[in-house]
Amino acid sequence: MVVTASVASLGWTEDLPHSDMPYEPGSTQCRVLIDCKAQIEGMLLALERIENSRHIRDQLVAVHNQLEGLHELHRRQPEELASGG
Secondary structure: OOOOHHHHHOOHHHOOOOOOOOOOOOOHHHHHHHHHHHHHHHHHHHHOOOOOOHHHHHHHHHHHHHHHHHHHHHHHOHHHHHOOO
16 A cells, blocks of 8 residues: 555554555556545545544544455456456
């Protein structure tokens, strides 16, 4: 996963999975997952400014982790998942 410096500076790096994979989607599904994860990272940054939003940020981190898991499956088995298997 590509983690921006600003997300890392907010301390979410221990919650979000890390990858040294380059930012190059291998399929339409991967592109969608990468875009969704990036949107969640933006939401996390924005919500940092809102008091009492920790529970929402925790939920977003959990969703981000689920998307990362799905993305990992697509990276490992792109043909099988693309066919609905």
